[in-house]
Amino acid sequence: MLKKFAYIIVLVSLVLAGCRPVGASNLDFSDRTIRVVATTGMVGDLVENIGGERVQVITLMGPGVDPHLYSASEGDVATLASADLIFYNGLDLEAQMGRVFERMEGSIRTIAVAEGVDRSLLLESADYEGQFDPHIWFDVTLWMEAVKVVQDVLVEFDPDHAELYQGNAESYLEELNELHAYVLAQAERITSEQRVLITAHDAFSYFGRAYGFQVEGLQGISTATEASAADVQALANLIVSHRIPAIFIETSVPTRTIEAVQNAVNAQGHEVAIGGELYSDALGNPGTPEGVYTGMVKANIDTIVNGLLGGND
Numbered sequence: 002m003l004k005k006f007a008y009i010i011v012l013v014s015l016v017l018a019g020c021r022p023v024g025a026s027n028l029d030f031s032d033r034t035i036r037v038v039a040t041t042g043m044v045g046d047l048v049e050n051i052g053g054e055r056v057q058v059i060t061l062m063g064p065g066v067d068p069h070l071y072s073a074s075e076g077d078v079a080t081l082a083s084a085d086l087i088f089y090n091g092l093d094l095e096a097q098m099g100r101v102f103e104r105m106e107g108s109i110r111t112i113a114v115a116e117g118v119d120r121s122l123l124l125e126s127a128d129y130e131g132q133f134d135p136h137i138w139f140d141v142t143l144w145m146e147a148v149k150v151v152q153d154v155l156v157e158f159d160p161d162h163a164e165l166y167q168g169n170a171e172s173y174l175e176e177l178n179e180l181h182a183y184v185l186a187q188a189e190r191i192t193s194e195q196r197v198l199i200t201a202h203d204a205f206s207y208f209g210r211a212y213g214f215q216v217e218g219l220q221g222i223s224t225a226t227e228a229s230a231a232d233v234q235a236l237a238n239l240i241v242s243h244r245i246p247a248i249f250i251e252t253s254v255p256t257r258t259i260e261a262v263q264n265a266v267n268a269q270g271h272e273v274a275i276g277g278e279l280y281s282d283a284l285g286n287p288g289t290p291e292g293v294y295t296g297m298v299k300a301n302i303d304t305i306v307n308g309l310l311g312g313n314d
């Protein structure tokens with residue numbers, strides 16, 4: 002592992018050695034688009050919405066890919082090195098890629114969108130002292146803060162098109178405002194007692210805070226730590242005692258852990274359904290409604306509410 006990492010770092014250095022010098026400002030975008038490389042689908046989608054036709058976005062992590070565990074391939078390093086701007090989530094979401102980004106920083110502007118959000122709005126990580134929960138996209142109002150971060154970067158980088166970026170940001174913020182209202186309205190369909198969300202890992206704390214759900218993840222804030230048998234049992238006991246009708250799997254996390262919880266619940270004579278699949282740390286397939294951020298958020302709240310209603314809506 003270390004050996005592989007050292008190799009990637011050497012590769013980064015070699016690739017960057019052939020790049021333009023640090024601080025180069027002679028960038029002329031009048032006849033070409035800005036090349037952006039983004040890590041997660043959510044971040045890529047955000048930059049596309051603000052950058053519009055001015056940006057060409059390459060997203061490294063496709064549907065079902067877990068950003069906590071993702072490490073850069075040789076191809077990724079070459080792709081990253083060809084970017085004008087690199088956008089990533091940050092707050093240690095892409096834990097294996099942090100040092101690759103650090104090495105790029107001197108040559109290519111690298112922006113962690115979640116780290117541009119006011120710290121007072123962030124939740125501290127339950128697992129890692131002094132760190133923040135990176136899953137900010139689950140609270141639509143926090144993602145609206147990320148819109149402003151991206152807008153400011155693009156305006157500064159390409160001031161000739163400032164009005165375009167500002168206009169795009171404004172209309173996207175309106176869309177996100179409506180999305181936030183939609184999630185709130187959907188959540189209202191179930192009682193506060195019914196709002197217990199059990200998922201594979203602790204991705205939904207911001208969602209819980211924004212929309213009034215108690216959230217229990219089987220694994221911690223990163224999928225890098227495995228759930229223990231005791232974790233499975235504790236969660237099963239909670240489900241039985243609260244008569245929770247449904248628990249949820251995630252598209253970017255293997256299903257076996259949450260199925261272990263379901264089996265432990267069944268062993269106690271209670272039935273809990275798999276309420277459906279949530280898009281936690283990755284978008285759905287391109288070209289489907291869930292292939293963009295707004296569709297992902299809608300699909301999640303619809304799945305959660307229908308699951309917790311136990312199909313009785």
Ligand SMILES: [Zn+2]
Nearest residue numbers: 204222223282
């Ligand atoms: Zn996560």
